[in-house]
Amino acid sequence: MRPLSVLVVDDEKVQRDTLASILAEDGYQVIVAQDVPSATAALTESNYDVVLTDFRMPGGSGLDIARKANEVCPEAAILIMTAYADVQGVIDAMRLGVVDYLLKPLNVESLLRRLEIIRDRRALQLEVNFLRAEMNRQSDAGTLLGESSAMTDISKIIEQVAATRGTVLITGESGTGKEVVARSVHRLSAQSGNKFVGINCGALPENLLESELFGHKRGAFTGALADKQGLFAVANEGTLFLDEIGDMPRSLQVKLLRALQEREITPIGDTKPIKVNLRVIAATNRDLTAEVAAGNFRQDLFYRLNVVEIKMPPLRDRRDDIPMLARHFVEKYTKELGRPMRPLSSDAIRQLVSYPWPGNVRELENIIERAIILSKNPERIDVDDFPATLSESALSNAVPQKLDEAMKVFAREHILQVLSSVSGDKKDAAKLLGMSLSSLYRKLEELDISFKRTDEPK
Ligand SMILES: Nc1ncnc2c1ncn2[C@@H]1O[C@H](COP(=O)(O)OP(=O)(O)OP(=O)(O)O)[C@@H](O)[C@H]1O
Ligand SMILES: [Mg+2]
Known part of the structure; x- marks a missing residue:
């Protein structure tokens, strides 16, 4: 850490010079001023860590210095040197943000101790600022x-x-x-x-x-x-x-x-x-x-x-993000809980994508965390690692509430399944479905199904 800079303000030359040499010897960087105007000029010109000022000076007081320092150099710790008789003055000074006072005649040791405290506090503050910035940078909670x-x-x-x-x-x-x-x-x-x-x-x-x-x-x-x-x-x-x-x-x-x-x-x-x-x-x-x-x-x-x-x-309006978020949380909790890394099965991903997520990303995160904790599958995270509500809700989400609409969804699925079992041969499908070929064609049109024979040459 760089040396602390101290502005010493005192109208008595001997006092000023003594302080300056003591502090310089102890590794502080010292600037001196002999009155309020020159101290004011010094404060405006550069920054100080500490302002050490006499209380009574001709043409102004330590309070003027404190006021000025607060205004132009607010980080500076202000120490006032005063004789015992100035108690009221000290109280006023405290109100102006003066951190401490020293009684005259000065005890050099107690002055140096106070400066050390200020230096340590300043070092801690810098450390805290640095760590806080570092934490902000690393914090997972800040990554969208x-x-x-x-x-x-x-x-x-x-x-x-x-x-x-x-x-x-x-x-x-x-x-x-x-x-x-x-x-x-x-x-x-x-x-x-x-x-x-x-x-x-x-x-x-x-x-x-x-x-x-x-x-x-x-x-x-x-x-x-x-x-x-x-x-x-x-x-x-x-x-x-x-x-x-x-x-x-x-x-x-x-x-x-x-x-x-x-x-x-x-x-x-x-x-x-x-x-x-x-x-x-x-x-x-x-x-x-x-x-x-x-x-x-x-x-x-x-x-x-x-x-x-x-x-x-809401998460249900940006379902494209679900797979990557899910994978991110799998990795996060696998590491956090010290489990072996397992991928999500494609069925698991399909189910996550179709669920409506009323609790949004927080709910997704919780469900993945739970799955990592409970999963017994050594190979992958699968649908049976999710709570039952997920599959129930995924179904009820896909199927409309109205009966005729629900029946259409079901009929469509069923016909598609039968068609694929006979490689798209509509005559065979009609037989299996127990309907005439012409009724099947009508159904296919009504349900907007176009199923090509899979065994037909292209
Ligand atoms: N886009 C995202 N990327 C990564 N994590 C996210 C994202 N959105 C939310 N999360 C995670 O989901 C959880 C909930 O997020 P957050 O607390 O920011 O939600 P919120 O909108 O403030 O919720 P509430 O209204 O309930 O306070 C947190 O654990 C957060 O890390
Ligand atoms: Mg919140």
Whole structure:
């Protein structure tokens, strides 16, 4: 790690020079300033890890330095050196974000210890940022699979929107991958090294949700024992994912709208708003337009959120993706569970493709995981490794409900089968079916069957 840079501000030359040489000897990079204006100039010119400033100086105080440092160099840890008499001044300084104070005359050892703590914390922070970025990159939860045209379109939209910091609304049935999309947007964005924070807006009672999102001051309500940072602040510079936005209580919808419009939030019990700069992604499996029409969801908030809408298609509308998704999950769970790798049989794939998947990709994933756990077939994963509902439902899905239509489906299948058993010889087929040849021809036309003799020369 590079050496920490320290700006030392003190009007007394001896004090300044002593500090500078002690710190330089300990491996810090030191810049000195003798008053508020020159410290201000130094702060504007470059960044510092630490600002170590005297409290009382002619023509300004350590508070002015703290204020300026907060403004132009917010990552800097500010340490104030003060005489004992300045307790009130120290309290004011803490309010300005000063991390600590040192009593004069200075104890060199305690100064160096504090700088070490700051250095360690900074190193940890860098490490955390790095690991978080790494995790985001590797996380399976951020990889959207699918080669159907619907999914390739969605991938393109994700790439485009990731390059901006615009708000995104993701809609679609449960289990269609809304959270996967939200994470992809974050991962592909310039803020991917910063936080992705998600919250389920339907899972908490109103007052808890409010304090989760916006934070609160200590004592703001019974049980608020300490200040709490809201998720808007936690996710600052990153992405805030508001899941199940359709379940957000109306009173909070107003507060959310204001936060999005003003780009600032006010913690409960606080008067000062905090500026925030982050991307908001919202998701819902409800039809928000209908919720707006029914008066459950604010129209102005809907427009605010719906800058870019990503509609996740149900899995049954993109059946082309089922085989590759199924194979992906087979591989994933085989590895995870340490089982020998087995392919899916073609019957198994056929059954997966024809099932209507009310629970979408999540249901597919669960069924594959279950099959990998339970399967006794050493060779391949087969239909008998799936729950019975799958085959029942696949049948009832293929056969229409109305009796005459169902009978047509059955008749067609049956005639095709008989025809193929006699290599397409219609006279033989008619005999087996117990009908005249002319009735068979009428049936074939009615049921739209064209079956060529398979033993005929081409
Ligand atoms: N396109 C996809 N590629 C890979 N995995 C996916 C895909 N879509 C969904 N999944 C997987 O399916 C599961 C459900 O996805 P996700 O949680 O994103 O759904 P959701 O739309 O947020 O559902 P809900 O509305 O119930 O919250 C996850 O385990 C996810 O990894
Ligand atoms: Mg979800």
